[in-house]
Amino acid sequence: MIGFADRLRAEAARTVNALTALTGTAPKPVTGDNPRAADRLAADAGITEVRAGLLPADKVSVVKDLERAGRKVLVVGDGVNDAPALPAAHVGVAMGRAGSDLALETADAVVVRDELVTIPAVVALSRRARRLVPQNLIIAAAFITGLVIWDLAGHLPLLLGVAGHEGSTVIVGLNGLRLLTSSAWRRARQHTTPA
CATH class of the missing domain: 1.20.58 (Methane Monooxygenase Hydroxylase; Chain G, domain 1)
Incomplete structure (x- = not known):
C-alpha cells in the first residue's frame, strides 16, 4: 500500500491566525481534495470549516454564496482548478512561484514570493x-x-x-x-x- 499526504506549509497556522485577527473571520478552505485529507490539513492550520471535494464550478458557487451573504471575498489559489474562482471573488490572489499560468492570468494580484504570510x-x-x-x-x-x-x-x-x-x-x-x-x-x- 502506498499513501500520499499533503504537507502543511510552515507558515500556514500563523497566516490563518493573522487573517482571522485582521478580518474577524477565519479563512475557509475551498478545495477539490479528498474531504478527509482536507479536514486534517485544516485542523492542523487551526481552521474548523472546510469545503472539500469541489469542482472548479463548485468553488465559484461558494464564492457567489458568500458574496450574496454580504461578505467581501478574497480567494487565494495557485492551480488551474482555482482559476474560475479567482475572478469571481472581490479580489483574487495567485501564488506566483507555484501558480499555474491560468491562475496567474485570472488573478487580480500575484504573490511573487510564494509566502503565505504575505497575504495578511x-x-x-x-x-x-x-x-x-x-x-x-x-x-x-x-x-x-x-x-x-x-x-x-x-x-x-x-x-x-x-x-x-x-x-x-x-x-x-x-x-x-x-x-x-x-x-x-x-x-x-x-x-x-x-x-
Whole structure:
C-alpha cells in the first residue's frame, strides 16, 4: 500500500491566525481534495470549516454564496482548478512561484514570493491604501479651492497657480508612494503577526 499526504506549509497556522485577527473571520478552505485529507490539513492550520471535494464550478458557487451573504471575498489559489474562482471573488490572489499560468492570468494580484504570510500584509496595506484615497482627494481639493479663492479674491499670478496645482499633484503622489517603502511592509507584517 502506498499513501500520499499533503504537507502543511510552515507558515500556514500563523497566516490563518493573522487573517482571522485582521478580518474577524477565519479563512475557509475551498478545495477539490479528498474531504478527509482536507479536514486534517485544516485542523492542523487551526481552521474548523472546510469545503472539500469541489469542482472548479463548485468553488465559484461558494464564492457567489458568500458574496450574496454580504461578505467581501478574497480567494487565494495557485492551480488551474482555482482559476474560475479567482475572478469571481472581490479580489483574487495567485501564488506566483507555484501558480499555474491560468491562475496567474485570472488573478487580480500575484504573490511573487510564494509566502503565505504575505497575504495578511497585503490585506493590511490595501486597507491603508483605501484610507489614503480620501486623504489625497482632500489635499488636492484644498489646494484647488485655495487657488480658486485666491484668484477670485485678488490676482493669482499664473506661475503661482501652475506651481500650486502641480505642487498638489506632487504631494498627492508622494503621499501614495509611502505604501511602497520597506518600512510600510514591515509595519503591515507587524500588525498582522499575532502575539
